[in-house]
Amino acid sequence: MRALRWLGILAAGLVSFVLVFWLTWPSDAVSNRIRHEVREASRGDLDLTLTSTAPQWIGLGGQDVIAYAYDAAGVREPFLAVDALWATVSPWSLFGRPEVQAGARLGEGSLDVDVTLDGLGRRARPEVVRVDGNALPVADLLALARGGGSQIPVVATGGLDLDASLVLGAAWTDLVGDLSIQGRDLVVVKVEIPTMGELTLDSPVDELEIALRFEDGTADVVEGTIRTLFADIEIDGEITLADRLGRSRLDLEVVVTLGDWSGSPLESFRTLLEKQMDVAKGDDDRYHYTLKGMLGRLDLSDLRPDRSARRVTTGRVDGPASTTSASDAAASRLERLRQRREARENTPVSKEAKELATRLPPAQRRAQAARRAEARRREAEAEAEEDEELDELGYAEDDEEGEDEEALEELDEDY
Numbered sequence: 001m002r003a004l005r006w007l008g009i010l011a012a013g014l015v016s017f018v019l020v021f022w023l024t025w026p027s028d029a030v031s032n033r034i035r036h037e038v039r040e041a042s043r044g045d046l047d048l049t050l051t052s053t054a055p056q057w058i059g060l061g062g063q064d065v066i067a068y069a070y071d072a073a074g075v076r077e078p079f080l081a082v083d084a085l086w087a088t089v090s091p092w093s094l095f096g097r098p099e100v101q102a103g104a105r106l107g108e109g110s111l112d113v114d115v116t117l118d119g120l121g122r123r124a125r126p127e128v129v130r131v132d133g134n135a136l137p138v139a140d141l142l143a144l145a146r147g148g149g150s151q152i153p154v155v156a157t158g159g160l161d162l163d164a165s166l167v168l169g170a171a172w173t174d175l176v177g178d179l180s181i182q183g184r185d186l187v188v189v190k191v192e193i194p195t196m197g198e199l200t201l202d203s204p205v206d207e208l209e210i211a212l213r214f215e216d217g218t219a220d221v222v223e224g225t226i227r228t229l230f231a232d233i234e235i236d237g238e239i240t241l242a243d244r245l246g247r248s249r250l251d252l253e254v255v256v257t258l259g260d261w262s263g264s265p266l267e268s269f270r271t272l273l274e275k276q277m278d279v280a281k282g283d284d285d286r287y288h289y290t291l292k293g294m295l296g297r298l299d300l301s302d303l304r305p306d307r308s309a310r311r312v313t314t315g316r317v318d319g320p321a322s323t324t325s326a327s328d329a330a331a332s333r334l335e336r337l338r339q340r341r342e343a344r345e346n347t348p349v350s351k352e353a354k355e356l357a358t359r360l361p362p363a364q365r366r367a368q369a370a371r372r373a374e375a376r377r378r379e380a381e382a383e384a385e386e387d388e389e390l391d392e393l394g395y396a397e398d399d400e401e402g403e404d405e406e407a408l409e410e411l412d413e414d415y
Contacts, residue, residue: 027052030060045070059088059101080144082106097127109135109159126168133162135184153193153300158186158205166214171243173217180223183208188228192300193273199266203229210235217241221252230264232257239295246296253306256280256287280305 030053038048051064067080087102098117103110116128138156145152161184166177186205192198211223217240224235237252258274261267280287293302 021055025054027054031062034062047076056086057088058091059086061086080140106140107137109133109137111136111162125170129164129166129168131162131164131166131179133160135159136162138183138186152298153191154188155190156186156188156205159184160186160208172241172245172248173243175214175219175241177214178211178222179214179219180211181209193276199269201230201266212239214241219248228259230259230261230266232259237291246294248295250291250293250295250298250302252291254289254291254303256289258287282306 031050034050034053035048038046047068047070049066049068050062053060053062055061062085063083065082065085066078067082068076068078070076082104084105085103087100090099090101093099100115100117102113102115105111111131111133113132114128114130115126118125118127136159138158138160141160142152142154142156161182162180164177164179166175166179168175183205186208188201188203188205190198190200205226205228207225207227209223209225210221212219213222219239219241221236221238224233226233226235234255234257235252236255237250240249240251242248256277258270261270277287280289282288288306288308289303290306291298291303293299
């Protein structure tokens, strides 16, 4: 009986402690402390607001978390909203390496993260990261990417499933592991096309699967497939990682196959779009592009036609005549490259696009002109910033003479 009495007293004391702990939890003070730490860690570039905080077993949770970024003018803009966010320390950390479990709820989606640390305190560094995301809202993820400085010309709805198992090192270049992304009920609402402006599609995405493998300082694209009603897109290549993730270099090949637009309200635009994309058309009737640039400064202008995709299909004969034919073909090809470059510089908007623009209402024409002017301004600023960053990294941008020599070398390899 005495033992039961002591157990009852102990249980009552524990319950009282938990109740008092919860009822007197200093939610506002903890929220302000978290906000202060975020601003200190980001050197004033980021801010965070929370409606409330609460203890989560051996951890902490927050409700209605909104992340903000400050632009160059000091204006605060939200780029991520999370319904709930929490982090706890695993009890098994007492018997081995410390392990932190975190999670977030974004609308109907959820994100779970397990992180194994290599120590304790401020010097603790993540060593192994496992991520499991379900139905993450793609609209919020695109807003997050735009908040990081990337210009993404797509508006979409739906969710993404994310699965990752990564071993971290002292820098991003030491990253090892796999990451995969799959689409769930995705719909491409709008897409911005150069010289044509914003195009409303409302096209379901039949398949989206992207898989990356991190090793030896690069992220190789193991799988890159996007299939929609209007086009199929295949992605291949690699990302060269940098110590600062935003300075990682993309070197990707993008192949676009236009679908059958028959019966679509946009069927009349297909011919115009084909003319705009003709410079990238290969002998396989698909459109080949390269995507090269810094991860943190991606822009639509970084997507450029792939010159090597167009092959000269002149007849080949044995002997010296073959060398002469190849040389003539190379010279002809180089001349066409120069002509197309001049045409793009002198006539950035096609005749069909201009005629289409004249049929738009005045308000839409003014809005389209404003978007083009803003796009040109952003492109000029981005190119200037990228040139400075490339100089710091030791990269040199090819001039026109270098591009011509590269085109000739590619043609020599073909013949």
